[in-house]
Amino acid sequence: MSSFLNKAGTAVEAGEGVWPVRRRRILDWLVNETRGERFIDNILVEMCEKLLASGVPVARATLHFRMNHPQWIGARILWKEGLAEAKINTFAYGIENTPEFLKSPVNAIHQGAEEVRKQLEDTADDEDSFYQELRDDGLTEYIAWPVEHTFGKRHVATFSTSRPGGFTNEHVDFLRDLLPALTLVSEIRLKNIIARTLLQTYVGPHASEQILSGVTTRGSGATVGAAIMICDLRDFTEISDLWPRDDVIHLLNDYFDAMSDPIERYGGEILKFMGDGLLAIFPLSKDTACHDLLQAIREGQALMAQLNQQYAGNGREPLRYGVGVHVGDVMYGNIGSRRRLDFTVIGPAVNVASRLETLTKEVKRPVLLSRAFVEMADCAKDMDSLGTFPLRGLGEPVDVFAFPER
Known part of the structure; x- marks a missing residue:
């Protein structure tokens, strides 16, 4: 009869307390030795490898989490025997109705349901494509259990095996006993993900990293060089007065999609949406920041043209907008009251971009750029020079350029 040593160094004979000792080892690892691992998918992979080493014939495991994300209702983490890394799939809103x-x-x-257990070797009267997919992978049994997080948040863990006959009762008890520890470990990681996702959603990726790293006191921040872009929708007050509420919200989302997606794609950071306007920066720490901003504007204009074609087909007036662009140093950090802060940029350079955006109404050109920007971007030859304009609240007039009219 084989034996192994338990944590106290005592020999334990196979068949005499083997499963409790092995289970305890994995429980201890989950609770005490995963503190340094940030990602739950890595924990799932290592846990499954430990299960295999302990004699539990897991061939497939998944964790399904509901998420607070603007695009995804949930995610699935999938491990299969032989995979060094888990696969992560996200699912859009609406899948819950399919x-x-x-x-x-x-x-x-x-x-x-507190448990879903399916013997896959029994194919009688079973046409479910999901279970057939598992059979095609050579699996013989599937089990799903709830993972209960705080405040009634219910997620799902599943385990499958390819062992002939499926899991034994000892295997099932082993896995079920791991659920409380897995619940605790997964909730901590999921809350970290949710916190990071919510911050990225509402303040942007760079600002969220700053906040998570501890930049949370009023006045904290840094001076950075940036290309600055301020965009505003025209005639929004009239639109909001005349259009139904839901149509106005849909319009704003269409407009922000068209202007925002290129900004993010080219490495810009949208710091805030201000009603029908937005403020974005392209940090000069990246050599191509000014070029990236210009590309983002051009692609945004193309997307707005497509959107206006759709609106024209529906008998609606085209959307008009103004964009002001400048470059300079900005104070990037926390501004606000003692209890309510806004992570944003302020400074004279932001004011110039804002005044240029306002000037678009007067000169009837949708995009205006300062001389400082076009010189740094080395694009003056590609722009129309409109002359020098005094800008409200600024001491010196500003040389203004515009995209060429087509």
Whole structure:
């Protein structure tokens, strides 16, 4: 009869307390030795490898999490035997209403089931494509359990095996006993992800990293060089007075999609949406910042042209906008009251961009750029020089350039 040593160094004979000792080892690891691991997908992979080493024949495991994300309702982390890394899939809103999801074991758990267990070797009267996919992968049994986080947040863990006959009762008890520790470990990581996602959603990726790293006191921040872009929608007050509320919200989202997606794609950071306007910066720490800003504007204009074609087809007036662009040093950090802060940029350079955006109404050109910007971008030869303009609140007039008219 084989034996191994437990943590106290005592020999334990196989069949005499083997499973409790092995289970305890994994529980201890989950609770005490995963503190340094930030990502739950890595923990899932290592846990499954430890399960295999302990004699639990897991061939597939998943974690399904509901998320607070503007694009995704949830994510699935998938591990299969032989994979060094887990695969992560995200799912858009609306999937919860599809026939495939409604009849899935994950939905059954969300609807209150405490366990879904399926013997895959029995194919009688079973046409479910999900289970057939598992069979095609050589799996013989599937089990899903709820992972109960605080405040009634229910997620899902699943385990499958390719062992003939499926899991034994000892295997199932082993896995079930890990759930409380897995719940604790996964909730901590998920809350970290949610906090990071919410910050990125509402203040942008760079500002969120600053906040998470501890830049949370009023006045904290730094002076940075940046190309600055301020964009504003024209005639929005009239539109909001005349259009139904839902149509106005839909219009704003279309407009912000068109202008924002290129900004983010070219490395800009949108610091805030201000009603029908936005403020974005392209830090000069990147050599191509000014070029990237120009490309973002050009692509935004092209997307706005496509949007206006759709609006014209629906009998609506085209959307007009103004963009002001400048470059300079800005104070980048926390501004506000003692209890309510805004992570943003302020300074004379921001004021110039704002005044240029306002000037677009007067000169009837949608994009205006300062001489300082076009010289740094080395693009004066590609722009129309409109002359020198006094800008409200600024001491010196500013040489103003515009995109060429087509």
